Amino acid sequence: MTTVLTIGTFAIPHLGHAAFLRQCEAFGELQVGVNSDAFVERYKGRRPLFDQAERLALVAALGYVVHLNDGPGDALIEFVRPDVVVIGTDWARKDYRAQINVTQDWLDDRGITIAYLPMRPIGISSTELERRIRQ
Numbered sequence: 139m140t141t142v143l144t145i146g147t148f149a150i151p152h153l154g155h156a157a158f159l160r161q162c163e164a165f166g167e168l169q170v171g172v173n174s175d176a177f178v179e180r181y182k183g184r185r186p187l188f189d190q191a192e193r194l195a196l197v198a199a200l201g202y203v204v205h206l207n208d209g210p211g212d213a214l215i216e217f218v219r220p221d222v223v224v225i226g227t228d229w230a231r232k233d234y235r236a237q238i239n240v241t242q243d244w245l246d247d248r249g250i251t252i253a254y255l256p257m258r259p260i261g262i263s264s265t266e267l268e269r270r271i272r273q
Contacts, residue, residue, distance in 0.1 A: 140166025143220035145211050145238070147173040149186035150267045151196045159200060161255055162224045170197050171207035171214045187268060211238030220250060227254045 142165040148155050162168050173181075175190045186193065190206060198204045207214045215223060215238065223245075225234055234252065235241060245252065 140222060141218065141220045142166040142168045142222045142224055143171060143215060143218050144168065144224045145171035145173065145207050145214065147178050147186055148188075148193045148197060149178070150188060150271075151193060152267060156200060158226060158255065159197075159202065165222045165224055165253060168224075169203040169205065169218055169220070171205050171211065171218075172197055174206050174208040177208050187271065209239070212240050212244075215240065215248075215250065219248065222251050222253050224253045224255050227256050230254050 142162055144159070144162050146155070159168065159170065172190065172194050175185045179185045188196075194204050194206060205214055205218065223238075229237070235245070
């Protein structure tokens with residue numbers, strides 16, 4: 139079976155996240171990395187509204203194997219050793235390999251493919267929900 143990994147913050151878990159995770163399952167057996175509060179604070183300058191324990195529990199409640207990700211992603215990828223890392227197409231024009239602290243050679247040496255999954259907008263995002271809550 140193909141092992142699949144996706145990594146995200148799931149800052150305010152919502153239906154769009156659930157839909158994305160279900161779509162990731164098309165690639166194989168999915169495991170999910172949830173970014174730690176400390177990592178998100180280092181990256182975004184603020185902690186998510188839901189703490190990491192809540193976000194981990196929610197993703198696990200959807201039936202996935204979850205891992206706490208406390209860095210860019212390379213250590214978690216090394217630990218899980220997936221065949222495929224799935225990311226949304228919102229990252230397609232950004233340097234996702236740099237974001238997760240790997241090179242294409244590093245991925246090739248481990249036989250890991252990055253797959254971009256088209257984002258299917260459902261009219262909701264964590265950013266939009268957070269904006270509404272803060273208002």
